[in-house]
Amino acid sequence: xxxxxxxxxxxxxxxxxxxxxxxxxxxxxxxxxxxxxxxxxxxxxxxxxxxxxxxxxxxxxxxxxxxxxxxxxxxxxxxxxxxxxxxxxxxxxxxxxxxxxxxxxxxxxxxxxxxxxxxxxxxxxxxxxxxxxxxxxxxxxxxxxxxxxxxxxxxxxxxxxxxxxxxxxxxxxxxxxxxxxxxxxxxxxxxxxxxxxxxxxxxxxxxxxxxxxxxxxxxxxxxxxxxxxxxxxxxxxxxxxxxxxxxxxxxxxx
Amino acid sequence: xxxxxxxxxxxxxxxxxxxxxxxxxxxxxxxxxxxxxxxxxxxxxxxxxxxxxxxxxxxxxxxxxxxxxxxxxxxxxxxxxxxxxxxxxxxxxxxxxxxxxxxxxxxxxxxxxxxxxxxxxxxxxxxxxxxxxxxxxxxxxxxxxxxxxxxxxxxxxxxxxxxxxxxxxxxxxxxxxxxxxxxxxxxxxxxxxxxxxxxxxxxxxxxxxxxxxxxxxxxxxxxxxxxxxxxxxxxxxxxxxxxxxxxxxxxxxxxxxxxxxxxxxxxxxxxxxxxxxxxxxxxxxxxxxxxxxxxxxxxxxxxxxxxxxxxxxxxxxxxxxxxxxxxxxxxxxxxxxxxxxxxxxxxxxxxxxxxxxxxxxxxxxxxxxxxxxxxxxxxxxxxxxxxxx
Numbered sequence: 001x002x003x004x005x006x007x008x009x010x011x012x013x014x015x016x017x018x019x020x021x022x023x024x025x026x027x028x029x030x031x032x033x034x035x036x037x038x039x040x041x042x043x044x045x046x047x048x049x050x051x052x053x054x055x056x057x058x059x060x061x062x063x064x065x066x067x068x069x070x071x072x073x074x075x076x077x078x079x080x081x082x083x084x085x086x087x088x089x090x091x092x093x094x095x096x097x098x099x100x101x102x103x104x105x106x107x108x109x110x111x112x113x114x115x116x117x118x119x120x121x122x123x124x125x126x127x128x129x130x131x132x133x134x135x136x137x138x139x140x141x142x143x144x145x146x147x148x149x150x151x152x153x154x155x156x157x158x159x160x161x162x163x164x165x166x167x168x169x170x171x172x173x174x175x176x177x178x179x180x181x182x183x184x185x186x187x188x189x190x191x192x193x194x195x196x197x198x199x200x201x202x203x204x205x206x207x208x209x210x211x212x213x214x215x216x217x218x219x220x221x222x223x224x225x226x227x228x229x230x231x232x233x234x235x236x237x238x239x240x241x242x243x244x245x246x247x248x249x250x251x252x253x254x
Numbered sequence: 255x256x257x258x259x260x261x262x263x264x265x266x267x268x269x270x271x272x273x274x275x276x277x278x279x280x281x282x283x284x285x286x287x288x289x290x291x292x293x294x295x296x297x298x299x300x301x302x303x304x305x306x307x308x309x310x311x312x313x314x315x316x317x318x319x320x321x322x323x324x325x326x327x328x329x330x331x332x333x334x335x336x337x338x339x340x341x342x343x344x345x346x347x348x349x350x351x352x353x354x355x356x357x358x359x360x361x362x363x364x365x366x367x368x369x370x371x372x373x374x375x376x377x378x379x380x381x382x383x384x385x386x387x388x389x390x391x392x393x394x395x396x397x398x399x400x401x402x403x404x405x406x407x408x409x410x411x412x413x414x415x416x417x418x419x420x421x422x423x424x425x426x427x428x429x430x431x432x433x434x435x436x437x438x439x440x441x442x443x444x445x446x447x448x449x450x451x452x453x454x455x456x457x458x459x460x461x462x463x464x465x466x467x468x469x470x471x472x473x474x475x476x477x478x479x480x481x482x483x484x485x486x487x488x489x490x491x492x493x494x495x496x497x498x499x500x501x502x503x504x505x506x507x508x509x510x511x512x513x514x515x516x517x518x519x520x521x522x523x524x525x526x527x528x529x530x531x532x533x534x535x536x537x538x539x540x541x542x543x544x545x546x547x548x549x550x551x552x553x554x555x556x557x558x559x560x561x562x563x564x565x566x567x568x569x570x571x572x573x574x575x576x577x578x579x580x581x582x583x584x585x586x587x588x589x590x591x592x593x594x595x596x597x598x599x600x601x602x603x604x605x606x607x608x609x610x611x612x613x614x615x616x617x618x619x620x621x622x623x624x625x626x627x628x629x630x631x632x633x634x635x636x637x638x639x640x641x642x643x
Contacts, residue, residue, distance in 0.1 A: 103348055189348060220366045231360040235344035236326065237278040239363040239378065239400065245390045247259040247309030250272040252388050 095177070095198040096218045100226045103190035104233050106161045106182035112233050113164055113180055121238065122229045126221055137166065139176070151176055195226050256643065257311045257394035258622040263301035264630075266623050271311060274390060274398035279326035282402035284338060288415040289392045290315035291622075291639040292340075292423055293449045294564045296630055297518055298382070302540070303566050305367065305385040314340035314380040315422040316392025317415060320406075329403045336406035338399055339591035340423045342378040342387060345404030349377075356588035361400065362387045376588060393622060395643045407595040411603055416610035416640060418602060420450070425609050426594035428454020428515070431562035434585035435511035437462045444468040444500060444509035444552065445486070446545045447516035448476035450612045450638045451562055455513050456484035457607060464511075468503060470496055472521075475635040483611050500552045508554035517563025520544040533570050540567025550577050561586035612638040619643040 102109060112118050116131040123129045128140045135155035142148050151174040157165035165179035177198040185192045197218070228238045241252035255273045260266055274283060292315050297303050317337040320330050330336065343350050347359035358377035362368060368375035368385045378400075381391015390398065399406060409418050428451050435443055443459045445452050448471035459467045469480035470489045477488035489499050500509060522530055522544040533539040549559055550573050559582050577584070601607055614637045617625055625639045 101348070103346070103351075220370070223366045223369065227360075227365050230347075231344070235280075235346045235360045235401070237280060239344075239361050239387075240277055241363050241388050242277045243272070243275045243398075244388065245255070245257065245271040245274050245394070246307070246311055247257075247261075247267075247269045247271050248307070252384075 095196050096222050097194060097196040098219065098222045098226055099192055099194040100230055101185055101189055101192055102230045102233060106184060106191045109182055109191055109193055109233060110161045110164070113229070118229075118232060122225055122232060125224055125228065149174060153178075193226070193229075195222055197222050197225075255395040256619055257390070258313060258619060258641075260298060260306055260310045260312050261308050264299060264627075266299065266312065266626050268620050268622055269309075271309075271390075271394070273396050276322055276324045277398065278400060279324040280401050280403060281324040282320050282327055282330055282399045282406070283322040284316065284318040284336065284392075284397045284399055284406075285321045286316050286318040286392055286395060286397055286643045287335075288317050288419050289313050289394075289619075289641050289643065290419060290422070290424075291393070291626060291629055291641065293451060294382075294517070295626070297564055297566065299626055299630055300519060302518055303383045304371075305364075305383045307384060310381065310384075310388075311390035311394050312381045313391035313393025314382055315419065315424070316380070316397055317409075317419050317422065318397070320402075321396075323402060327402045330406065330408070335409045337409060337418050337421045337595075338380070338392065338397065338406045339421075339426075339595065340380050340382070341405070341588060341591045342380065342389060342400055343404050343592055344401050345592075350404070350592075353590055353593045355590040355592040357590075364388055379588070393619065393641060393643075395619070405592060407599060409599075413602065414610065416613050417608055418599065419640065420454070420609040420612070421591075421595055421598055421602075423589065423591065424450045424612075425454050425598055425607075426591045427451050427562050427589040428456075429458040429594055429598060430587075430589045431455040431513050431515060431560050432458035432462055434558070434560035434562075435459065435513055436558045436583070436585075437464050437511055439463045440465045441510040442466045442468065442504055442507075443511045443513065444470060444549070445480075445513045445515055446470045446520075446549060447514070447563065448473070448480045449515065452476075452513075452515035453479060453484060453612055453637075454609070455515050455562065456480050456486050459511075459513075460485060461601075461606070466503075468500065468509060473632050476637060479612070479637065496548055497552050504554075508552050508557065510554050511558045511560060512549040512553045514545045514549050514559070514561045514563045516545045517561075518542055518565045520563075530570070539570040541565045541569040543569040543572060547571070547573055550580070550582065553580065553582055555580045556582070558583045558585065560584075562589070564588075613640055615639045617641055 120129045126141065130138045132138055137153050138150065139153065140148055140150040151168050151172055153166040153168050153176060155164060155166050157163055161182060163179060163181045167177040168175050179196045181194045183192045231238050243250055244252040246252060255271060256268055257271045258266055259269050259271065276283060295312060298306060298312065320332055320334040320336060323330055323332065341356045342361040343355040343358040344360040349357040349359055356377050362375045362378040364384050364387065365375035371385060376386065378387025378389055380389050407421060432455050437443060437459055441464050443464045445455050445467060448469050452469065456467050456469055467484060467486040468489060469477060469484065469486035470491055471477050472490055472492040477490060480486040481488050487503065489496055518541045520542045522542060530539060530542060553559055561584065602609065614635055615625060617639065619641050622641055628634055628636045629639050
């Protein structure tokens with residue numbers, strides 16, 4: 001498997017470079033946003049480390065991610081070199097991407113990905129996804145405070161065995177885009193599939209909701225979605241700690 | 255149900271916890287009839303394995319009776335008597351298909367955390383930290399066993415629990431350690447650590463045709479067991495310098511293979527120990543490298559170092575130069591238990607080995623905390639504990 005620097009990249013996706021940011025993201029100036037971002041990141045990092053639990057590790061990693069973004073976006077040169085096409089300040093919509101090997105053919109994986117039930121199960125750690133007519137999906141993320149954020153995506157590119165790409169309509173309040181690509185692996189080792197997902201700018205409605213609900217860095221969420229899909233198609237189930245007994249009670253979901 | 259739970263350093267308790275249920279279609283629920291305390295449980299007991307949470311159910315050497323199966327379980331039925339391997343493996347990923355079960359790609363629900371820490375995630379394990387799966391362990395009345403068609407082995411003969419229980423971990427672990435040592439006839443094999451895994455490594459090395467096996471420990475009854483059951487030459491490291499004694503025994507050649515069956519809780523001596531203690535106290539080091547350093551120093555040039563002992567993080571002052579210049583081969587890993595279940599059960603059934611020789615203590619689950627302490631303190635000649643929930 002590739003190293004972290006090779007398989008985790010961030011790139012600007014979509015055409016909406018000049019687009020006004022969604023949610024409350026457009027209200028703050030870049031400096032204030034960066035400061036807010038660093039503040040949230042640091043708070044998560046401290047909280048995560050204090051908790052000394054697995055979820056704490058996730059929270060700490062999310063905090064570290066936000067903090068790194070805040071620091072990086074303050075350094076224009078570094079941004080331009082390392083950003084692989086990513087532009088602008090922290091307000092830019094960043095994508096995270098991860099590749100995984102799965103022991104099935106590209107066609108089988110494509111079929112499974114397009115199956116609404118499979119897709120909903122794979123994404124259920126992030127959002128409730130329900131299919132609607134004309135290749136549309138309705139996504140809802142519930143935050144711990146009872147607030148729900150939802151949005152709709154449409155499949156904008158669909159090439160069997162090659163790629164599926166989806167996006168929110170241009171005028172949507174929440175912006176989200178994703179794509180999954182399939183490529184045959186060498187030596188009969190199945191298929192290498194790459195999932196790329198763009199997140200709202202941190203501090204925006206979606207990034208905020210997702211982070212609050214899961215306390216995890218987007219890279220990890222993308223990694224989890226891929227791992228869940230791989231487990232489902234290879235072994236027929238997704239590993240789970242649902243109902244896992246402990247002296248803390250039942251269930252042990254991260 | 256009653257279960258033995260972890261609450262921090264040297265604090266384990268027996269408590270009421272919820273009973274496990276079938277969750278995934280290939281799960282089975284086992285009513286545990288016998289379950290052992292493993293030497294690697296002591297790494298948890300010392301609080302040295304990261305990502306444990308208060309209240310976690312311990313235990314990864316269980317056997318019992320199947321009382322419920324998921325809809326898609328094909329090979330097991332209610333009433334079957336099974337031994338459950340400590341490695342949880344899906345049976346269908348590239349690693350499982352290549353018999354590398356402890357590296358299963360699919361069984362760890364917390365794979366992303368393990369990946370952040372180690373670069374990749376190994377398989378989920380029972381009762382062995384959240385980074386390695388977070389699954390409740392088998393020192394309990396009931397156990398949920400995922401991928402029930404892949405892990406558990408059915409016991410259809412009338413062998414006793416004590417004769418087959420150790421197929422769950424320590425017998426295959428000792429056996430794989432010997433296999434990893436690449437033993438050739440006329441070879442001398444040195445085994446550091448005469449706990450249960452060391453005992454099985456010694457016997458397995460003999461089965462594989464080693465000319466001579468040398469057993470290193472400081473606990474008299476463990477050295478005696480190695481001599482009596484494993485026909486090993488004992489070295490008590492508290493009395494003799496291991497390097498000099500091994501050179502004496504091998505005419506300065508060094509053992510052809512060295513097996514580290516101790517792992518992270520090794521004991522050091524003198525100034526070196528004091529330095530390592532200091533490093534650990536300021537978090538510069540996680541593991542205790544004494545056995546590894548010594549084994550690298552002692553091993554024959556071009557020999558093999560096999561490491562079944564569990565390590566948890568980073569170590570300092572690792573003699574990589576000697577390892578490189580002496581051209582040693584290192585083999586290690588959590589045991590691919592599923593690979594060995596059938597062949598080793600056959601050896602037990604044919605009377606080639608009776609693994610129950612390691613058992614020194616049997617008790618109820620309620621006595622678990624006391625036996626963790628006894629086992630840890632090596633009190634009362636305690637070598638292997640079997641609990642009966």
